[in-house]
Amino acid sequence: MRHMMSPLDFSVDELESMMDLAVQIENDPEKYAHVCDGKKIATLFYEPSTRTRLSFETAMLNLGGSVIGFSSASSSSATKGESVADTIRVVGTFADIAAIRHPKEGAPLVASQVSPIPVINAGDGGHQHPTQTLTDLFTIRSLRGKIHDLTIGLCGDLKFGRTVHSLITALIRYPNIRFVLISPEELRLPSYIREDVLDRNHIAYKEVTRLEDAIPELDILYMTRVQKERFFNEEDYVRMKDFYILDKEKMDLAKEDMYVLHPLPRVNEIAVEVDSDPRAAYFRQVRYGMYIREALIMTLLEVSVC
Numbered sequence: 001m002r003h004m005m006s007p008l009d010f011s012v013d014e015l016e017s018m019m020d021l022a023v024q025i026e027n028d029p030e031k032y033a034h035v036c037d038g039k040k041i042a043t044l045f046y047e048p049s050t051r052t053r054l055s056f057e058t059a060m061l062n063l064g065g066s067v068i069g070f071s072s073a074s075s076s077s078a079t080k081g082e083s084v085a086d087t088i089r090v091v092g093t094f095a096d097i098a099a100i101r102h103p104k105e106g107a108p109l110v111a112s113q114v115s116p117i118p119v120i121n122a123g124d125g126g127h128q129h130p131t132q133t134l135t136d137l138f139t140i141r142s143l144r145g146k147i148h149d150l151t152i153g154l155c156g157d158l159k160f161g162r163t164v165h166s167l168i169t170a171l172i173r174y175p176n177i178r179f180v181l182i183s184p185e186e187l188r189l190p191s192y193i194r195e196d197v198l199d200r201n202h203i204a205y206k207e208v209t210r211l212e213d214a215i216p217e218l219d220i221l222y223m224t225r226v227q228k229e230r231f232f233n234e235e236d237y238v239r240m241k242d243f244y245i246l247d248k249e250k251m252d253l254a255k256e257d258m259y260v261l262h263p264l265p266r267v268n269e270i271a272v273e274v275d276s277d278p279r280a281a282y283f284r285q286v287r288y289g290m291y292i293r294e295a296l297i298m299t300l301l302e303v304s305v306c
């Protein structure tokens, strides 16, 4: 039985097959509408979410399955002191697969170690968010036709942004990817990613503070929100929150074929005026996320069309 804790749990070839399957689902959803008939996904969300939880639930419904779960820790037995390990043992009796989001780094991993059913990490603290990464990889492949020979700008809260940490870890396995890390000094990429992932693997990257300086050379601009909930004090958050605002003026400096991605939710970091730019791909990205989650569920449950 396989789980998905990190994008590295699957080889580049396996991810490629998963993306191929997502394309087939996108092109012919009817064909896949009953592959998970009778199966259930449990979404165990101890932290807020709109997209990720609804995306998993819609993905399962699209495949003919059904959904159980909770959307906040306060409505679960966590408030009574139940451990994640016990919860997954219980939920494994009811469901065939589970997606877990938790504020504590490593909580989904602990669950997977005792789980009778496949577990998907739907975001653990500031650590990893592998299904957002699948979404991001699939979006890049769908829009650019490739995941190699690209200059990728990551902008915003690179310190606490788990989507950034997961994406970098996944992208270094593809040929000739260059990173431009755009952040204020206080929100730089943590050293466990900069040194242990980028430096150790001799990946080309540079760190800059100004978005205007970086934007002309980018093929993809990955914007992120300042992660309010991971700050220790409100003052620091307020000082950082509007550090970057991507607007029309900055978009004018970008390549004609540079796409803007964002895991969402957006706060102020992308002006609404950018939404109508054909290069703004963040709402399309949500759709890709649903198809790739369908492909992931099928893969972990080992189901296929007859």
Ligand code: NCD
Pocket (backbone or CB within 6 Å): 051, 052, 123, 129, 132, 162, 163, 224, 225, 263, 264, 265
């Ligand atoms: C991201 C997350 O939860 O890490 N959102 C998401 O899953 N689409 C990004 C964020 O919250 O900023």
